[in-house]
Amino acid sequence: MTASGTSRGAPVVEVEHVTRRFGNVVALDDVSLSVPEGELLGLLGPNGAGKTTLLSLVSGLRKPDAGTVRLFGGDPRAAASRLALGTTPQETGLPPTLRVSEVVALVAGHYPDPMSTDELLTRFGITELARRQTGGLSGGQKRRLAVALALVGRPRLVLLDEPTTGLDVEARHVLWQALRDYHADGATVVLTSHYLEEIEALARRVVVVGHGRVLADGGIDDVLALVARRRVLLTVPPAARLAVEALPDVEVVEAQPVGSRASGELASSRVDAHADDVRLTLLAADADAVVRGLVGAAIPFRGLEVRGASLEEAFLALTSDGPHDERPHDERPQDGRAPHGHPQHGTDDERAARLAPAHEGER
Ligand SMILES: Nc1ncnc2c1ncn2[C@@H]1O[C@H](COP(=O)(O)OP(=O)(O)OP(=O)(O)O)[C@@H](O)[C@H]1O
Structure with missing residues (x-):
């Protein structure tokens, strides 16, 4: 399965045969992925699938144990490669005594051509928060500000780890629209989510990650057909x-x-x-x-x-369709992607144990 007509430019992210372990845990297991300029890519997977680890390698926070990661053609750990990168981590620390407008100005000061505070807050529907101290914001308001801050420097690539976790429906929709608009301006956006609905609302290409491997990679319609049970x-x-x-x-x-x-x-x-x-x-x-x-x-x-079916059930179905590939990595097919609907990993019991409990009602 290939991305459905969404490949518009040279890759801004290239991940080749990457493995990353934490002690005995294999967080990423021979993952390969390429993100062309201008794509809006959703990384979908259950808890512990490896999504955050993948983003941390792309943003240079961590190094792979094996394989290579390139960001704008360079090493993500070099500051020069990250100039056009905007990120929002899963958990965000904001200076509690600063006002929202002051935090935006502080972050904007690091970039040559930042958005104005007005433009940024308007895009994210939070202009009324401009004079509030961040320490007094609700969790959802902090989250919206944190995602907005990822865009203040007008990055060419935005990495968002679960951007709408903890947001109510209305806030989630405002944020989706802000991301769509930013993408329409020409940016590349990669976001992770547990929510099929969110990926469906935003992404044109979807990569499904499960226990450290790419289980499916393709256009949204193809992946929806795989998981819509x-x-x-x-x-x-x-x-x-x-x-x-x-x-x-x-x-x-x-x-x-x-x-x-x-x-x-x-x-x-x-x-x-x-x-x-x-x-x-x-x-x-x-x-x-x-x-x-x-x-x-x-x-x-x-x-x-x-x-x-819950998304977890869909993942389970996805991971139990295909044959188990017992071959060592160096004997597996070299494109690094699981074939469409034919993932390559684990016994049924292992899969069930590794997949997180179901999120009821997600689908
Ligand atoms: N710093 C760490 N130390 C030890 N284990 C880690 C560390 N970071 C991640 N892991 C493990 O690596 C695996 C992948 O974790 P990761 O956070 O990348 O998954 P995820 O898909 O982002 O999950 P979630 O959706 O819950 O955020 C998990 O088993 C996790 O426990």
């Missing part, structure tokens, strides 16, 4: 389970006796439940097709529920 819950007699598993394009991810509290069985449908019935949770791309399949195969089911 539905979760179908239903109760069947135990003898029918095999028939359900045999339905096309269906993955049974959980089976619980209906007597079990963890089964998720609705109280109303528990009344006529048989003790040995099982509550199945399926993942499928097309829930309608599952229902047609159930009816067509005359499978006796009840308590049907259809929900959006």
Whole structure:
């Protein structure tokens, strides 16, 4: 899968076969990635996937253990390479006694052609905060200011680590628009997120990262098709389970006796439940097709529920589709990317353990 027509210029970021460990933890495992000028790229992945580590290598905060990272063609650890870079870390310290306008002026003073305070605060919808001391701002207001500060020097490349964490819906939308506008002015933007919705709203190209590897890399529509699964819950007699598993394009991810509290069985449908019935949770791309399949195969089911799969479930599905590549790195394909939908890592148990708990309701 390739980025869908979004490659507009020479690469501003080049990551080649990069591995980074923290003690025994392999945070990045042979990752390769190139970001052309003018792209708006979303890095999507669960907790601990390696997104922050990747950004820290690109911004020169850390060095890779193996492989190379280039920023504007140079070493990210050299100050000259970072002149046109703007970043917002996940956690931001602002001088608490300075007013917002003073902080903007302080940061602007480091750049040859900064945005005016007015322009910056207007873009981010925070002009009313100009005279407030940063120590008195709410968490969300601090976050908006921190993201705004990444843009004050008019950087050609902006790296944003979870820019909208902790923001309410309205603030999140204002910030998205500010980033879209900045990108439309010609900048390259790379942001990380746990939220598929956020990536969908902003990015044209998406890289899905999981346990330190690139699991998918492509246009937003391609990646959405990979991760947009539905979760179908239903109760069947135990003898029918095999028939359900045999339905096309269906993955049974959980089976619980209906007597079990963890089964998720609705109280109303528990009344006529048989003790040995099982509550199945399926993942499928097309829930309608599952229902047609159930009816067509005359499978006796009840308590049907259809929900959006959580992003974590989608990641799990993504990581369990492909064959496990046991080969050492130097014997794997040399482009460094997992093929479309065919990631290369870990046993099912290892994958389940490494993926973080589900963020319910994200999708
Ligand atoms: N300084 C560190 N010391 C030890 N382990 C670390 C350090 N930084 C990251 N790690 C580990 O490396 C792995 C990748 O972490 P990273 O922060 O890059 O993930 P992430 O995708 O940004 O996660 P999140 O979405 O939770 O921010 C995790 O297992 C993490 O615990």
